[in-house]
Amino acid sequence: MKRPTIADIARRAGVSKGAVSYALNGQPGVSDTTRKRILAIAQEIGFNANSAARALSGARARAVGLTLCRPARILGIEPWFMGLISGFEAELGAQSYALTLQVVATPEQEVEVYRRWWGERRIDGVIVTDLRENDLRIPVLHQLQLPAVVIGGSGEESPVTQIWSDDGGAITEAVRYLVALGHSRIARVSGVPDLLHTQVRTKAFNEVCASLGLSDAITVPADYTGEEGSRATRRLLIGGDRPTAIIYDNDVMAVAGLAVAQEMGLSVPGDLSIVAWDDSPLCSLVHPPLTALSRDVSGYGAQAARELLNAIDGKKVGNVKAQTAHLTPRGSTAPPRT
Amino acid sequence: MKRPTIADIARRAGVSKGAVSYALNGQPGVSDTTRKRILAIAQEIGFNANSAARALSGARARAVGLTLCRPARILGIEPWFMGLISGFEAELGAQSYALTLQVVATPEQEVEVYRRWWGERRIDGVIVTDLRENDLRIPVLHQLQLPAVVIGGSGEESPVTQIWSDDGGAITEAVRYLVALGHSRIARVSGVPDLLHTQVRTKAFNEVCASLGLSDAITVPADYTGEEGSRATRRLLIGGDRPTAIIYDNDVMAVAGLAVAQEMGLSVPGDLSIVAWDDSPLCSLVHPPLTALSRDVSGYGAQAARELLNAIDGKKVGNVKAQTAHLTPRGSTAPPRT
DNA sequence: GTCCGGCACTTAACCGGTCAAGTACACTAT
DNA sequence: ATAGTGTACTTGACCGGTTAAGTGCCGGAC
Known part of the structure; x- marks a missing residue:
């Protein structure tokens, strides 16, 4: 055979x-x-x-790589990555490109994987997520001349193509909405502070709160996991002057925060309003369903894949701005109880 | 360069x-x-x-394939697949095998992907999930002589190596536990009825309920999504003789069920006990945390990858029984309110 | 002195495609 | 009749590894 x-x-x-x-x-x-x-x-x-023979005679490997650098326990539950992946696939599959996946523990390992993949001619390009400040992967990608697209940059000038969205604008919308409802003590539970988009959001959050005269708007850093989300929420709620609304940087932490509020006997949205960043089925699953900053994650992924294929084809592409997340009000936000 | x-x-x-x-x-x-x-x-x-050159001269492609055949909206939120994937990686990475991923819409497409991958010599073997009755993929795998490992079979004789766990035993334990707490009206919300492991669970559920004299133990079929989980739960709870405990075939539907109960003003676990199949951070995230049938999903994946690598090396391997899920009691189960 | 075995290499074929260069033939224009 | 042009192929080199077969040389045995 x-x-x-x-x-x-x-x-x-x-x-x-x-x-x-x-x-x-x-x-x-x-x-x-x-x-x-x-x-x-x-x-x-x-x-x-035979893809090997084809790749060998100068052609492409017809595969792109993706590394996931988060602990397995959070990877599993966060809908974000899977949404992204299915978006990639929609685009890659159409061009019969394969997606090669690797779970890594550290950014250093990630760089190693890039080097190996590229050296082995296993892939034609990579999709990079979770951009950090002074990210050590960027110079390596540039040095290797490895086609790449970065997801979640700040939109600033960069040697590597970025797909970014206006996170600052989105969080501003969320804060204004809460203020319009009558909230004045608004807190935020953020994702990993090293990540560039976390910093963008924090900056915008501070700015809009300052401009609206909200003096005690604080951001508690967390790491996207439910545990940290719960811990941060508890810390915020045990204080005397507890916030009447909390914005979470992802859906998982928002759900965890909801559970903490319920556990403490607080009513949501009566005593506490909750806004989740990144809508997902998870947000509509819980009771009350969570108000969320929605965007088309899968479409975002598809766009990234499209740009990567362009970059692989040698077309020089600049940064691409994706759709800004928009507020989807649900049952978890309401005017604060007086 | x-x-x-x-x-x-x-x-x-x-x-x-x-x-x-x-x-x-x-x-x-x-x-x-x-x-x-x-x-x-x-x-x-x-x-x-150069992996292409190596693969071309008779050697392996040093890659294995995985297709995911579920709608994107459920893929994203279900921790199961990501747990599995990180388990694969732990094993594959150590042997510097790559994992190639493809999201497909139908089993027919899945078969097409297998044919193409194998024809292109892109992969050395595949991991097959969600086995169905008379699964159309099995004869194709056999015909292609494509090394494969099936996850979630029934443990019966099969032309393809299976990694399976004793789901019947696990559900029996869950039912006995609920009965010991004093429940007598126990219902179940199942996953897709076509899947082999759903059938195994349904059969075992019916048998143990019959043997314990629970006459009105019914299974409502659903599809692992939150929406269907909510719908099924509502159907069960609006009846006059509503169950005092529900077992869900995955964590997502269990969380959805919890939300429905809360929405209907029922207290969990006072009025309704909930058991989720497959523990995940999601179960500990909500309030109350869900009693779950836990197993080491990532270890399960690692074992599957190990067997696949054996099969690729030509070692004939038989079916492997993985650890049986065990009950992890949490706050969502209690004696029924009298 | 020569024959033999074994070590440390070299040589060259091969895997299965791609693609530039070459060839054979028909048809047209002069 | 002859050159020129285009079409429809064939030929063979090449990609970067692996590997069977071949070669040269050294040391030891007879």
């Missing part, structure tokens, strides 16, 4: 390997009748071009 | 390509001093073997 090669097709069609190659790739050099005959034979014997 | 090849190493070391190949692969045929020299040069110039 040997897998067929173009030589098999050539033999059956009575032509040379080269002719078969031209026929299969839609290149000129064979007549229409011959081409049809060859395609029919290929179809019949279930031919698929 | 051309990427180095063994020819580059050979030139610098003043030996032939063949010698370099022997040296790098730890094969006999070169002296110890030469080998060390070659390895040092390889290290210095950052050599990585």
